[in-house]
Amino acid sequence: MTLLSLRNLTVRRGECPVVDTASLSISAGECVGLIGPNGAGKTSLLRGALGLLPFEGTSNLADLSARDRAARVAWLPQTREIAWPMTVERVVALGRLPYLARGAGLAGADQDAVTAALKRMGLTAFRTRRATELSGGEQARVLIARTLAQDTPLLMADEPIAGLDPAAQIATLQVFQSLAGEGRAVLTSLHDLSLAARYCTRLVIIGSGRIVADGAPRDVLTPRILADVFHLKADIFATPQGPVVIPLGVLT
Incomplete structure (x- = not known):
């Protein structure tokens, strides 16, 4: 089942295309990593796909009403505050708003979704804490839990593990991997190439606004692509958990 379909998506900043005729489909069961250097167009692609930026081309999500879209896709933006x-419980419960009638309280199924999201992100003990009193990394986990409580077929996240400690980064990507295993789908932008290769079933590489590679991590993380797109010299080691990328230097 296709959950995201983009055809020739173009997002412009003035006359300049920051996303240039991108076509992409994501199906249930996939955890897809969107990778590329800073300024490559990752955030603009995600926001354009959701209809949050003006775009040319087509997106199956942007065509939906706001309420229907919220029931189809959960969105975690890069800027989180x-x-x-x-x-913490009330913040996570905001993920249930698309399913509530105006003024209605949480039903049993909503409470269950909130409890499950808290547990998945290791936040059960924080349930009654004020979210503003938590560390930045803990607040980021709370907002990820909010998207999980939304319980949508597709989750889109922009750099969700930025600012998290290594254990929390791995735990978050394990959650995304498990969502795909349950038949949902995840599209997430990431900067750690080795973690992306380990936990994503597929990588989409974007450079200068264009999708330049799309496939299994072992097929797209090549010395040539790392040099052309990231201007990076790196060693790539095959492991049972996927390719491990060791940056060695910057190519000029």
Whole structure:
């Protein structure tokens, strides 16, 4: 089942295309890593696909009403801030809003979804804590839990593990991997190439606004692509968990 379909998606900044005729399909059961250097167009592609930026081309998600889209895809933006002194449980419960009638409280199924999301992100003990009193990394995990509580077929996340410690990075990507194993799909932008290769079933590499490679990690993480797209000299080692990329230097 196709959960995201983009055809010739173009997002412009003025006259300049920051995403240039990108076509991409993501099906249930996939955990897809979107990788590329800073400024390559990753965030613009994600936001354009959701209809949050003006775009040319087609996106099956942007055509939906806001409420229908919220029931189909959960979105975690790169900029994350919890401004109000709400409990962790209440912040996570915001993920259930697409399913509630105006003014309605949480039903049993909503409470179950919140509890499951807290457990998945290791936040059960933080349930009654004020989210604004947590560390930045802990707040990031709370907002990931909010997207999990939304319980959508597709999750899209922009650099979700930025600012997390190594254990929390791995735990988060394991959650995304398990979502794909349950028949859902994840599209997430990442900068750690080795973690992307380990936990994603597929990598989409974007450079200068264009998709330059799309496939299994072992097929797209090549010395040539790392040099052309990332201007990076690196050693690549095959392991049972996937390719491990060791950066060696910057190519000029």
